Amino acid sequence: MVTITVCVGSSCFLRGAPAVIEAFQGLIQEEASGRVELKGCFCMEKCGNGVSVMIEDRVFPDVRAEDVERVFRAHVLPVLEEKGGCGR
Amino acid sequence: MGQLRAEVAVAQLPKHGEELCGDCVQVVQDSSTLVVLSDGLGSGVKAHILSSMTCKMISTMLRGGLELDDVIDSLSKTLPVCEVRHLAYSTFSILRIMPDNSAYLAEFDNPAVFLGRGSELLPLRPESREYGGKIVKESRFTLEDGDWLVMISDGILHAGIGGVWNLGWGWDRVGDYLRRLSPYEEDAESLARELVETTRKLYAGKPGDDATAVVVRLRVPRRLTVLAGPPRRKSDDARVVRSFMEGPGKKVVCGGTTSLMVGRELGRKVEVELGSLRDSAPPTGRIEGIDLVTEGILTLTRALETIRDGIPPRHRLRYRTDGPGRLAHCLAEADEIRFIVGRAINPAHQSPDLPSELALKSKVVEDLARVLRGHGKEVTVDTY
Numbered sequence: 001m002v003t004i005t006v007c008v009g010s011s012c013f014l015r016g017a018p019a020v021i022e023a024f025q026g027l028i029q030e031e032a033s034g035r036v037e038l039k040g041c042f043c044m045e046k047c048g049n050g051v052s053v054m055i056e057d058r059v060f061p062d063v064r065a066e067d068v069e070r071v072f073r074a075h076v077l078p079v080l081e082e083k084g085g086c087g088r
Numbered sequence: 089m090g091q092l093r094a095e096v097a098v099a100q101l102p103k104h105g106e107e108l109c110g111d112c113v114q115v116v117q118d119s120s121t122l123v124v125l126s127d128g129l130g131s132g133v134k135a136h137i138l139s140s141m142t143c144k145m146i147s148t149m150l151r152g153g154l155e156l157d158d159v160i161d162s163l164s165k166t167l168p169v170c171e172v173r174h175l176a177y178s179t180f181s182i183l184r185i186m187p188d189n190s191a192y193l194a195e196f197d198n199p200a201v202f203l204g205r206g207s208e209l210l211p212l213r214p215e216s217r218e219y220g221g222k223i224v225k226e227s228r229f230t231l232e233d234g235d236w237l238v239m240i241s242d243g244i245l246h247a248g249i250g251g252v253w254n255l256g257w258g259w260d261r262v263g264d265y266l267r268r269l270s271p272y273e274e275d276a277e278s279l280a281r282e283l284v285e286t287t288r289k290l291y292a293g294k295p296g297d298d299a300t301a302v303v304v305r306l307r308v309p310r311r312l313t314v315l316a317g318p319p320r321r322k323s324d325d326a327r328v329v330r331s332f333m334e335g336p337g338k339k340v341v342c343g344g345t346t347s348l349m350v351g352r353e354l355g356r357k358v359e360v361e362l363g364s365l366r367d368s369a370p371p372t373g374r375i376e377g378i379d380l381v382t383e384g385i386l387t388l389t390r391a392l393e394t395i396r397d398g399i400p401p402r403h404r405l406r407y408r409t410d411g412p413g414r415l416a417h418c419l420a421e422a423d424e425i426r427f428i429v430g431r432a433i434n435p436a437h438q439s440p441d442l443p444s445e446l447a448l449k450s451k452v453v454e455d456l457a458r459v460l461r462g463h464g465k466e467v468t469v470d471t472y
Contacts, residue, residue, distance in 0.1 A: 008383065010434075011436045011437060014386070040360030040371055042348065047437070
């Protein structure tokens with residue numbers, strides 16, 4: 001199980017957090033259903049940088065909806081494979 | 089027992105074919121509550137003007153500090169008597185509830201006011217007194233938590249006349265109806281609405297007279313504390329959160345950074361309920377022991393928009409699951425509201441590429457406070 005947290009505080013919300021969440025939801029449903037937990041949070045204290053996303057413990061600042069697929073393939077799927085190997 | 093809160097609601101139905109209701113209600117709430125109901129003789133414009141005059145005169149004179157005795161005296165001398173019918177043009181009922189929960193009721197030619205406690209009707213035992221040739225019935229009594237009063241015009245008593253009821257709905261049956269309904273309709277507004285809606289049905293949709301219901305419900309005041317924004321000085325965090333948690337009644341936290349501060353100070357987790365995310369506002373959150381957690385400035389702004397032009401009926405807010413809707417519901421329900429506003433500035437909100445919606449939180453809270461005061465709520469704002 002991998003946890004993705006998207007910030008939905010005032011600044012991130014206005015900079016497109018809902019679209020980012022929607023993009024993640026689509027990808028999770030297609031490729032990793034039941035293996036990824038998508039959560040929201042109110043602030044990662046990086047408000048000046050665009051939408052903040054945290055995957056496991058790593059924060060990715062300034063994620064746009066169009067970046068989501070790239071981030072998902074580069075940073076979510078590998079972790080899932082790694083974890084899958086040692087028997088979920 | 090401290091001062092009870094009097095929640096007042098009015099529902100009206102004009103006579104079929106008329107645009108104006110010939111009954112008039114004036115409600116003035118400051119440290120005491122004053123309700124005046126007047127029924128102008130006849131219907132339409134003439135009745136409307138007469139009842140409005142009566143209401144306005146009574147409430148203005150009482151507010152101006154005149155004693156009730158003097159007001160009734162000058163009113164009885166001023167009210168014109170119809171030359172044909174030899175009747176006073178307007179009836180009136182005056183209800184005054186004082187800060188010590190004692191009540192004074194003066195009734196002239198209106199149907200007797202209903203006083204209820206739980207699902208029982210209490211007898212009022214009024215004393216008749218003459219003022220300038222008019223017999224006014226006066227009652228004095230003390231109100232308790234949960235008590236309710238219903239003032240009606242005779243249009244309600246006559247509902248169904250010659251149709252469903254040969255002689256109309258009648259005082260006893262209306263009283264019985266209210267007695268049975270009051271435990272289910274807990275707020276004044278829905279009880280008033282139900283009563284008038286039933287009246288409309290009994291008239292088969294064509295009211296034969298103006299019908300008015302005023303419901304007054306007494307209760308221990310509902311208190312609410314809203315924390316919006318972290319204090320300007322971080323060293324004040326602990327003190328502000330403690331003061332917030334010690335406040336009476338419901339607690340609401342508005343703001344992402346604010347919720348993190350509360351979570352940190354209390355050592356509790358802050359969770360976000362993603363399901364409540366809407367296009368117009370961010371989702372709500374959850375902190376153990378806090379009644380509602382929301383994002384800050386956008387949610388506050390949307391909540392302000394929701395109640396700015398009048399508080400929507402309770403049943404329309406009650407089932408909202410989005411942040412602004414739930415916040416508006418909390419604000420609408422509360423009688424006494426304390427805003428604790430922190431003035432820390434989030435540098436990211438100053439960015440020119442964000443919409444100017446991220447106005448100062450303190451400005452939005454100021455607007456909210458003004459609107460809520462306009463709805464008769466007691467509002468205090470403390471800034472840090």
